[in-house]
Amino acid sequence: MKYSLKTGQADKQKCACIIVGVDANKTLSPSAENLDKAGSGCISKLIKQGDITGKSGQCVMLYKQPGIAAERILVVGYGEAKIFNRKQFKNIQLQAIKAVMASGATDFISTLHELEVNELDESDKLVETIKTFEQAGYRFDQFKTKAEKQTPPLKQIHFLIETGQKAKLQKALDTGKAIAKGISKAKDLGNLPGNVCTPTYLATEAQAMAKHYASLSCRIVSEKQLEKMGAGAFVSVSKGSDQPGALIVMEYKGSKADTKPHVLVGKGITFDTGGISLKPGAAMDEMKYDMCGAASVFGTLTAIAEMKLPLHVVAIIAAAENMPSGGASKPGDIVTTLSGQTVEILNTDAEGRLVLCDALSYAERFKPASVVDIATLTGACVIALGHHASAVYSNEPGLTDKLIAAGEQSDDRAWPMPLWDEYQEQIDSPFADMANIGGRSAGSITAACFLSRFTKKYHWAHLDIAGSAWFSGGKNKGSTGRPVSLLSQYLINCSKKEPKARPQQRLKPKKLN
Numbered sequence: 035m036k037y038s039l040k041t042g043q044a045d046k047q048k049c050a051c052i053i054v055g056v057d058a059n060k061t062l063s064p065s066a067e068n069l070d071k072a073g074s075g076c077i078s079k080l081i082k083q084g085d086i087t088g089k090s091g092q093c094v095m096l097y098k099q100p101g102i103a104a105e106r107i108l109v110v111g112y113g114e115a116k117i118f119n120r121k122q123f124k125n126i127q128l129q130a131i132k133a134v135m136a137s138g139a140t141d142f143i144s145t146l147h148e149l150e151v152n153e154l155d156e157s158d159k160l161v162e163t164i165k166t167f168e169q170a171g172y173r174f175d176q177f178k179t180k181a182e183k184q185t186p187p188l189k190q191i192h193f194l195i196e197t198g199q200k201a202k203l204q205k206a207l208d209t210g211k212a213i214a215k216g217i218s219k220a221k222d223l224g225n226l227p228g229n230v231c232t233p234t235y236l237a238t239e240a241q242a243m244a245k246h247y248a249s250l251s252c253r254i255v256s257e258k259q260l261e262k263m264g265a266g267a268f269v270s271v272s273k274g275s276d277q278p279g280a281l282i283v284m285e286y287k288g289s290k291a292d293t294k295p296h297v298l299v300g301k302g303i304t305f306d307t308g309g310i311s312l313k314p315g316a317a318m319d320e321m322k323y324d325m326c327g328a329a330s331v332f333g334t335l336t337a338i339a340e341m342k343l344p345l346h347v348v349a350i351i352a353a354a355e356n357m358p359s360g361g362a363s364k365p366g367d368i369v370t371t372l373s374g375q376t377v378e379i380l381n382t383d384a385e386g387r388l389v390l391c392d393a394l395s396y397a398e399r400f401k402p403a404s405v406v407d408i409a410t411l412t413g414a415c416v417i418a419l420g421h422h423a424s425a426v427y428s429n430e431p432g433l434t435d436k437l438i439a440a441g442e443q444s445d446d447r448a449w450p451m452p453l454w455d456e457y458q459e460q461i462d463s464p465f466a467d468m469a470n471i472g473g474r475s476a477g478s479i480t481a482a483c484f485l486s487r488f489t490k491k492y493h494w495a496h497l498d499i500a501g502s503a504w505f506s507g508g509k510n511k512g513s514t515g516r517p518v519s520l521l522s523q524y525l526i527n528c529s530k531k532e533p534k535a536r537p538q539q540r541l542k543p544k545k546l547n
């Protein structure tokens with residue numbers, strides 16, 4: 035989809051469709067007002083007749099009206115709210131683009147950003163709109179031999195703005211496009227089946243990206259090299275598969291300054307059978323999504339390379355397949371990690387932490403400003419937070435705050451979880467320095483505790499995205515592209531000297547009744 039900004043009067047805009055709004059009090063948006071006047075009351079007439087109610091999300095299409103240059107007018111209901119919130123705003127945008135997609139229009143001009151939305155400035159509104167439009171248009175049909183016929187696809191979207199805002203909003207438009215591109219990238223990789231998206235596929239993808247962006251370089255550390263290096267935990271997982279694993283290291287240099295990098299580490303288990311501790315069959319296909327942490331790192335790198343953020347970022351993807359074979363690890367096996375610490379593998383299905391711990395030790399060599407790992411790490415995280423939030427763990431409260439704030443800002447929410455010492459005992463082992471599982475209780479926390487033992491030398495945070503990375507079952511099944519929005523916003527904020535003031539909701543003491 036192409037996006038651009040337009041200025042001028044609504045009634046003079048030549049296009050296939052122009053979108054305007056009416057609220058539940060029958061108040062016309064400024065552009066609706068303009069069209070109504072130029073079009074001899076074409077909108078107010080329909081309001082009087084009762085066809086246009088202004089109910090939130092209602093879409094009424096008017097065809098060619100005398101006095102108005104556009105072929106169609108889509109009147110969208112804003113609803114009753116006095117002050118709109120982001121959710122209402124996004125829903126209005128979503129209903130509008132669905133209505134346009136169902137029509138014959140291949141381009142349109144939107145004026146819906148005229149709506150005032152709580153906590154969103156003009157730029158934020160544009161970014162959110164582009165994310166919403168791209169989400170509505172997203173398809174993953176590359177494996178369908180007969181692509182479902184859509185009505186003519188949308189090619190061009192314009193936003194009608196005031197002349198004075200052009201420079202500022204062009205920047206917002208570019209940001210929105212970049213982040214939306216990153217989200218789509220993460221979705222595409224996540225949705226790929228496990229027989230296509232192997233560790234080698236991810237490595238090839240990284241090399242292709244490094245070729246495409248001059249600011250990006252890539253190095254592949256092979257499974258053999260990892261074995262030599264002493265990354266025994268990583269290899270204990272990967273050796274159960276015929277597909278060779280790899281550590282994929284990408285470096286983004288968006289400025290000449292030699293600053294300490296922000297490191298992103300992604301869990302890239304391209305399929306998780308559980309290994310010898312085999313998973314039950316139900317919904318096992320969804321374990322192709324066990325590389326969504328890696329996918330979000332690819333997506334975020336895409337977004338920041340597109341935005342040309344003045345930052346230094348290193349990405350490390352721990353790519354492997356977790357399979358049961360004669361070469362696979364067995365429960366009770368003890369391995370030595372890259373850090374030198376030993377691990378008793380009590381359950382081969384707790385493989386994410388095994389590949390990540392070595393990737394996290396590897397990250398030390400970059401002397402990072404911060405390290406954030408992103409992983410579909412535990413089913414227990416889904417039990418704790420459901421599908422609405424990613425879990426945040428960190429050894430640095432300031433970093434937790436930054437990630438929560440970025441999630442809030444970008445509508446890709448995360449929530450803090452504890453890493454108290456008391457939980458650490460659960461992963462004690464009688465035979466090795468630690469076990470790789472900590473029992474049934476607090477499963478997401480004990481997994482984070484495991485990782486915390488490998489991240490003592492830098493500021494670190496862990497995002498458990500098991501609940502947020504994809505939608506299960508049904509028609510909506512598919513990768514969500516989360517948390518690309520959160521991570522992109524986090525890095526945007528890192529690239530600014532004075533990060534934007536953030537809502538500190540969770541720190542506000544609640545009044546008890």
Ligand code: BES
Nearest residue numbers: 381383384386410411412413414471500
């Ligand atoms: N990839 C899974 C976590 C997962 C499972 C995410 C289901 C989303 C949905 C991870 O490798 C895993 O299998 N974790 C185990 C850990 C357990 C053996 C301690 C789990 O959560 O059951």
Ligand code: MN
Nearest residue numbers: 306383384385
């Ligand atoms: Mn597993």
Ligand code: ZN
Nearest residue numbers: 303306324386
């Ligand atoms: Zn897994």
